Amino acid sequence: MPEVVFSVDQTLSMAAQLVPGHNRWHPDIPAAANVRPGSEFRVECREWTDGQIGDNDSADDVRDVDLSVCHMLSGPIAVEGAEPGDLLVLDILDLGPVPQSTGSSMGAAPGEGWGYTGIFARENGGGFLTDHFPQAYKAVWDFHGQQATSRHIPGVRFTGITHPGLFGTAPSAELLARWNAREQALIDTDPGRVPPLALPPLPQGVLAGTLKGPELDRIGREGARTVPARENGGNHDIKNFTRGARVFYPVHVPGAMLSGGDLHFSQGDGEISFCGAIEMGGFVDFHVDLIKGGMEKYGVTTNPIFMPGNVEPRYTEFLSFIGISVDHGTDTNFYNDATIAYRNACLNAIEYLKKFGYSGEQAYLLISAAPVEGRVSGVVDIPNACCTLYLPTAIFDFDIRPGADGPRRADRGSCAVSG
Amino acid sequence: MPEVVFSVDQTLSMAAQLVPGHNRWHPDIPAAANVRPGSEFRVECREWTDGQIGDNDSADDVRDVDLSVCHMLSGPIAVEGAEPGDLLVLDILDLGPVPQSTGSSMGAAPGEGWGYTGIFARENGGGFLTDHFPQAYKAVWDFHGQQATSRHIPGVRFTGITHPGLFGTAPSAELLARWNAREQALIDTDPGRVPPLALPPLPQGVLAGTLKGPELDRIGREGARTVPARENGGNHDIKNFTRGARVFYPVHVPGAMLSGGDLHFSQGDGEISFCGAIEMGGFVDFHVDLIKGGMEKYGVTTNPIFMPGNVEPRYTEFLSFIGISVDHGTDTNFYNDATIAYRNACLNAIEYLKKFGYSGEQAYLLISAAPVEGRVSGVVDIPNACCTLYLPTAIFDFDIRPGADGPRRADRGSCAVSG
């Protein structure tokens, strides 16, 4: 096992760890560890809400989650010799839920043998289909090696494409200022919107390693929230950052200052219910290297590039749903809007699954968490963008394909709901 | 070989065929053929522009293309017993370019041993990156079995995921009226835009099988243009409608009235340069069946669903490019916009390829036509949607992956340009 350069005690909150992590992006958060190019190392991670969600049958914890502390990240890890303009080459050697000691029973923290998928309430972040599902819901998943099942979504078993939702390098002060400016400008176009258009810096709940007092306050005032992906990588939620993947991150500050977490046991493309992966704590084993001056050499200036892993589960038969950029309820046409097209593909999948006895909420949670693929199929055939959602048929223990006899409807239980 | 129910002489225009096809969607275009559920049949197709583009080294033909006659479709084919509310089950048994007789040389029509990819001029339709590439360009591809190469994009050879860009059922009169209404409403928001937001019915260039005179004029005034995908299927440009795929089309009129064409030797997800596939004429062999009342049984009301084929080329190593919904030039943030995110992923891929010596136009044509995958990776991490473009590394005859030594730059020629 490679050396653990960032360790976590899963019985304690991130703030209470010996070396705490952080939950904002800022160049002045001090390094928690140092690594050399060419080395292998392990990073341990808390689940992204720092353990607010429990293995139970109520979605009240999802409804009431405090998002000011999210995402709880491990790091920063300084890479010796990294300078702005380099590319940080990160290989994901291994990753998984919290390794458990012999004979331990299922633990209290997500990742200790279980994880969860949540639909956030509209008042608390919402999700991709919040206009259709405004309440809070939850499904708890049990881990069986690389497979997951849920008592809240019976009839389904799948192999997870396990990955970290979020890793990235620290922004420079100049880059951070640009983020804050452009996102505030967006918020200003509709400041009262629920859910909001973007999340500005927030002093409440801020954690920045060992910083305290005025230094911590400054991070709270200036530090970028961790929700979106940006020029440093960040919360990509790209399910194919999995075992065997290699990611090339732009370096914006000396030492690169790598941080991350938000591990997912599984997730579908889009992570559509926002807390849509199977969320968990756990570990990632990395190999790190540098391409000096790589940003300019390869023209990689705005976003990382990556090579996906080669041990993803092999699903090869899919039932695929199409969506176009039309609001079918009001017969309103949008111009080439892939977001609306993918939303319709999701809604079409949910309608289909309801015919087999799932509730809409169950279906929504399922296509959030299962290894579905989301494709941008057509973006030029004006005015209708066309997106597709590929649902693997093998994850169901009944035949999900259309046939002359019609769908096999059954009582398929219920997900966890809020009170 | 199954019976040919719609045949095409590739030396003649569609209007000059014994049984002509059509280029608008309308319920009153008469059936060109009849088939029974359970039967297999072949449909022959003209290339979508009806042969306006040549195998040469100038993009003038692309610049000057007459889009009023596009897409030239084969059909309609009436399916016995099909009624509104049914699902039409269509298996793609085989498909390919124009089968050539023994000893024939390369033919004049696209599909006769060759095809092309075009970038349309901004004044004539444009494409996904028209703000960056406003002129007309072209690449001609030679077919070698299932593989393609281009003298205009050297260093590349790939196996095509051959598919029809466009098949669909006829709309009912009521559905057609809704299309025309909602698309006109969109156009009305910015009627002078270049390129336009949508394309209204257009009498010029209309073809509707054997209809003539006032009946043809009415089709021209009312018939929907074939560019976008809609509730009848239509121009999906989904590259995975390939050999072995099964599509379930909603039926809106008696007989279903299946039509299509726009065959592609290969295409990347998004078909980003608009005429972005390798365009060709050719044939499709179908098996057809019905699920009576299937729309209601399975909740398939707005779009077809489908199962992709199992003989697609197996590319497994990819270099992947990420885009987020930010205009990096102006540092403007958009809200969760997957279209902008995918556009940025495309632009990032092009910048990367330019470092190896390709021109931007060559790179744009390449990622339009090659079997790249486009993924909706994250659509909930406000404000930044995140899309990814997966470029298979094996299609290049040099190493395209990033390394310490930097990119292998070379003279890589030029695509066809307009005068």
Next chain:
Amino acid sequence: MPEVVFSVDQTLSMAAQLVPGHNRWHPDIPAAANVRPGSEFRVECREWTDGQIGDNDSADDVRDVDLSVCHMLSGPIAVEGAEPGDLLVLDILDLGPVPQSTGSSMGAAPGEGWGYTGIFARENGGGFLTDHFPQAYKAVWDFHGQQATSRHIPGVRFTGITHPGLFGTAPSAELLARWNAREQALIDTDPGRVPPLALPPLPQGVLAGTLKGPELDRIGREGARTVPARENGGNHDIKNFTRGARVFYPVHVPGAMLSGGDLHFSQGDGEISFCGAIEMGGFVDFHVDLIKGGMEKYGVTTNPIFMPGNVEPRYTEFLSFIGISVDHGTDTNFYNDATIAYRNACLNAIEYLKKFGYSGEQAYLLISAAPVEGRVSGVVDIPNACCTLYLPTAIFDFDIRPGADGPRRADRGSCAVSG
């Protein structure tokens, strides 16, 4: 379409073609065509028995087949500049059954929309399980694009891995002499065996292009039979020589003198019933090149090497059967014998399939012709070699996997039998 350098009229026997092919390996058979390195060309092929088997429900034709004329090969094709010691680089660009003209009905020759799989009688060649199935049987398969079904084996539909069973270069006179010597030595160990241990040269039925009289007689006396694979390539029956594959053949004579045929619509590893593929006539499109001195450069002296294609059907779920080198009937142990181990794996698969209602003969024909994989799993764990047969589960229209309820037995008809 590439130029046809060897053409076949499927209504005529090979001997009656304008330029006939041959059915023995011999360096003195004159070239039927010439090609240049770097060129693409088409070769048309007769089915391997030259059309002795019909699309009917009796196996009498299989029982009575005349093997003296087999395999009927197309060629030889001389490659300009090829010299002994080179490697001939052959790309399979495309291949398939007999292309049919528009509107034609199913033809009389195998490959014209149909093919067959045969079990030979013990007295006439036998097969891998001839001790268990000594009579003649047959299954006729209908082609549906790349898929096949059989009225003789209902409940099954699969995508073929289409390939030529046999291509090779001509042996030198010296190499031919060695073949004849070593095979005669083997025959001499048990000259009366039925079926024989090997097949010596046979003047009866010989065809050698345009040769006649004493020259033809000499080919008949000296020419090696085409049944086994040898140092020139030959009858490999490797199912993965399919579209996109590249084969490197040793060159033993000036011009290389490439010949082949024995096209298979589909075949399982081992081609276990001898005539165990779906046999057909058809075409292959090749690209050819040379590696000068490649045999020595790469140490390729005894057999070709190859790279398999990338468009094989993607079956990923398999039910796998194990066999070890024990005769379970007599409880006799053999030493590390992979042939016996694979035979037992085949017999175990057949026993399993019988529980679902197939006859043993149907099951034997099925695992001969379907895309099953045969693996050498262990060859060192003395005394028991261990081989495995991978049967794709998706080819059945019922659930073939073991479950608590037991197998779903049904009446599954019958294959064609001999009178």
Next chain:
Amino acid sequence: MPEVVFSVDQTLSMAAQLVPGHNRWHPDIPAAANVRPGSEFRVECREWTDGQIGDNDSADDVRDVDLSVCHMLSGPIAVEGAEPGDLLVLDILDLGPVPQSTGSSMGAAPGEGWGYTGIFARENGGGFLTDHFPQAYKAVWDFHGQQATSRHIPGVRFTGITHPGLFGTAPSAELLARWNAREQALIDTDPGRVPPLALPPLPQGVLAGTLKGPELDRIGREGARTVPARENGGNHDIKNFTRGARVFYPVHVPGAMLSGGDLHFSQGDGEISFCGAIEMGGFVDFHVDLIKGGMEKYGVTTNPIFMPGNVEPRYTEFLSFIGISVDHGTDTNFYNDATIAYRNACLNAIEYLKKFGYSGEQAYLLISAAPVEGRVSGVVDIPNACCTLYLPTAIFDFDIRPGADGPRRADRGSCAVSG
């Protein structure tokens, strides 16, 4: 993590464990643990030689290994309710090397961050190519997540298909007697052979759980050696018994009495150098169930059947080597012998790799341990069986494919040799 029902302290020999395992097959070895159908549990395993081989640069330990104690198995585990005639359904949920505690350095036992591949000396077991490589050799591999590299075989890095080489149920007394009889009969045909044809019961080195004195002596006299696969499963060395696989074992005694071990980080088909996998200790997580009366229901009487896993590494480009059943050195022809054919395919691969600078021993160790596929390609084309070895090209950090320029020869170091 599932409950550990058989635990191992990797610093102690198997005999010194709190609950020891065993190294012979016998029905009277008492159960070490009990599990219920439907449960999940973990089994920890010692490396097969019980730790005789070290992480060093000499093959003396391989040369001098004591095989009388091999394989060291964990178990037996009694399954409640299992009766003769049932099928034991075993799912491999997860497996891997020895989980290491935080901050531990590489351990002394194979599996603690490393493993090894050995070529045994002809006098001590030999291997598949012992006539060509009669001495002892070794390669040590370092683990990097699911990937392995070796200082003894530079230029190679691959993802392991991790699997247990050996699991099985206990034989009945009657079945055990048949094994002993048939294997002794084989030995008697050539009793002095080196290496021997089979291994008879051996009192020396026997371990049978807690049994001692006369009871242990009896196990030593009667118990079957663990080297071959037999009717109980056993040492299959099937590399595809990996994560996600399901195996159906015949049950021969009450409780089934499941035992196993011999974990492999990676292995090629055939495990050709005998100790040819990357050998290690570690753990397996199982789910267990029963199909009552399943042996008769499904006709599974001689060997287990199985379904391979779905998270194997995806290698899709291969360079493939062919072998036929001819001794090319003496020009001797064998009849349809797949063992000789596969041996020739292996030798052809080794000759090829030597042209790139590897020694024969390095190449032999490499194709033993890397994820190569071994296929029974043709077994009916008398007299020559045809087998193929598929070598994935992506495991090399240089281009291994044939080209016009010839192989890229380099100094590639040396494997560990014996003094």
